[in-house]
Amino acid sequence: MNGLLVDDDVLYAQTLQRSLERRGVGLRIAHDGASALALARERRPDFVLLDLKLGRESGLALIEPLRALDASTRIVLMTGYASVATAVDAIKRGADDYLAKPVTADSLLRLLRGAAPETQAEPTMTPLARLEWEHIQQALQETGGNIAAAARLLGMHRRSLQRKLGKRPGPERRAPDTLGD
Structure with a gap:
């Protein structure tokens, strides 16, 4: 199975x-978007994992051109800004699935292999520090990397933001097994 991931977050x-x-x-x-279409033309992927926000572009605009290249390609729109409106729009444009980030590799594989929707969700908790980190990264992106402007946007002092940027968030953690298996 070969796929294409279209996401402007390099680390993710x-x-x-x-x-x-x-x-x-x-x-x-x-x-x-341009490099995504070029890669898809070069070698047709079995699936495309497409982020909703690609800098100033929208991943929604890529669904139709990707679908036109190969109707059998599975297109999964992923976003940290999930809403009913974007989910409906994505499906209307031809996306096969819509997932809220963060999503684990195991969850993606289950989805791509055709697991039933009720088995896709895995009991994980995203640490608050990770959510805060992603929110800070969004503010930095919106302000072009300007720490002072991002701090104002977030309603915090510049030095506080710099301290938070010095810390890396932890991984997702599995919820404890409450059934006692």
């Missing part, structure tokens, strides 16, 4: 690529 893309490759899935990465 590389991490997901490594996770899927360890599970035997080839994954090429594009960080914008």
Whole structure:
């Protein structure tokens, strides 16, 4: 199985690529719409993992051109900004699935292998620090990397933001087994 990941978050893309490759899935990465279409034309992917927000572009605009290249390609729109409106729009444009980030490699594989929807969700908790980190990264992206402007946007002092940027968030954690198996 070979796929294409279209995501402007370089760190997330590389991490997901490594996770899927360890599970035997080839994954090429594009960080914008033009390079995504070029890679898809070069070698048709079995599936496309498409981020909703690609810098100033929208992943929604890529669904139809990707579908036109190969109608059998499975297109999964992923977003950290999930809403009913974007889910409906994505499906209307031709996406096969819509997932809220963060999503694990195992959850993606189950989805791509056709697991029933009720078995896709895996009991994980995203640490608050990770959610805060992603929110900070979004603010930095919206302000062009300007820490002072991002701090104002987030309603915090610049030095506090700099301290938070010095820390890396932890991984997702599995929920404890409450059934006692």
